[in-house]
Amino acid sequence: MKSTQKKTLLVVASILLVVWALVTVIPMYWMLVGSVQDSAMSASFKPQMIPEQLSLSPYERFFAKTDAWRWLYNSLLISIILTVTNVFFASLAGYAFAKLKFPGSQAVFWTLLGTMMIPAQVTLIPLYILMVNVFDLGDTYTAIILPAAVSVGNIFLMKQFMSTLPTSLIHAARIDACSEFGIFWKVILPMAKPGIAVLAIFTFVASWNEFFWPFLITNSNEMRTIQVGLASFVFAESTDFGAMMAGATIGALPMIILFFSLQRYFLQGITIGAVKG
């Protein structure tokens, strides 16, 4: 009785999972096949689920009509810088909050954490005025990068991770008269590599996919990131189905490749800090 019950469950589960996996993947698949069929800009174009003829002309049109190379360059540059600053500052602060005792540490930490509930919309307008009118940094890399240089969520993540590291090595290094920064750099960072890898990957993907702030703060075509540029392209050109799908693919493909090459980190990484808050 028990084993037949279990078998039925497995069969039902398998069928449902396969169906849902298809549902999940079909939009992505459709984007890809839509981007390799020549739509020739006709409004009546119907992309086929199984393409009869492959053509890269949608990509040619997308790159010809936009500054996509420049947008990709901007996105890559910004994402790399944000990954480095976030990893560095979040591990440094995470280490301080997890392992160093100092007056006010709890108060500062909880104040930071408490503001995570405040939605971004609240700070947006003053931040915009501050950047554009006070600092005169509108439409610059600095304005895109600075507010996102380190996030409270990442500090929290690193604190959670750092607190799992053994304290004995820190004491040993201190007895050996290693400076506090030396301890962080030579002892903590090497031990924290798995956590850092996860933080780096997630920050990189998030920075690459970020839309709203770069969208607000940039106004010249050359300063757009790929996401902002793509959005502007859709508004200007919503009849060229093929080029739209090519653009959508270009915006997502680097992250999809990253996902397949670093799958293990993606799938394990989410659980750091999230399970058991």
Place this chain on the structure above:
Amino acid sequence: MQTALAPKPSAPRTSRAARFWRDYGWAYLFILAPVLLFLIFTLYPVLTALVMSFQKYNIMNSTWVGLDNYERLVKDETFWKSIKNTVIFTVGTVPVNILITFVLSYFIYQMKSKWQTFFKATMYLPAVASGVTISIVWLAIFDPTDSGLLNRFLSLFGLDPVIWLGQSGTALFSLILMNWLGSHGAGIILYLAAMGGIPKSLYEAADIDHASGWTQFSKITWPLLKPTTLYLLVTGVITSFQVFISVYLMTQGGPNFATTTIAYLIYETAFKFYEFGLASAQSFVLAIIIIVISVIQFKYFSSDIEY
């Protein structure tokens, strides 16, 4: 004046300061950059926004208008409509998504580990695509002509094409539908990790007591997964209350304000009509709603959870 010994009041104080610096200086240095960024890019903007919400704000001169902005909000039909839309969107998506995520995770958990990895990876995949990419793809899926993927699917059953995003009756539902069929990957991974953390001995003991599958599920699995459910609920509500990209790219809040959410309304008020004061007031209403809901969720859910 009359004391023989010259007082050295500074000496012990300096040494205490020096000791303080030696003991804690590094720690403060380590948190300096994040704290500075926080002060400039979070705390200062929040306080400024609060002041601005009581002002008629211009770059040149701003005048204090007291509660005028908040009064305007309460009387503004579009604002109430945006709250209604946001609530419908949240209630329509978050519980359904948690249910889908839970069922999928529960089924994946029954699979062999090779298949677990396969399904986890497949279902996580869309989460690495940007909101812009997802919106563009769904714009094409919802295409109102019969070349749209969804309408083609309907035509298999002999149904007429639907103008998904272009009419007020279906526009908001379309955004909800897209959310249901979107990514549950992150939640699945969290649930699976939590399921793996439930001690096997609990189920063995339940088997000995001849507890039915449903009893095991309702007495062991579900309660022990409550922290994960709470996490997904809180983060889900916070994100869906701020839904923006899909609205901006797919419907522009229309037709006839059918998909105007609070976040989109704030954007329009601020950056289309340059009513910074009014937009700040709107954003504080949004913040208060989010904070109140989060606190209620924590109170209600965590009463019988041990962290």
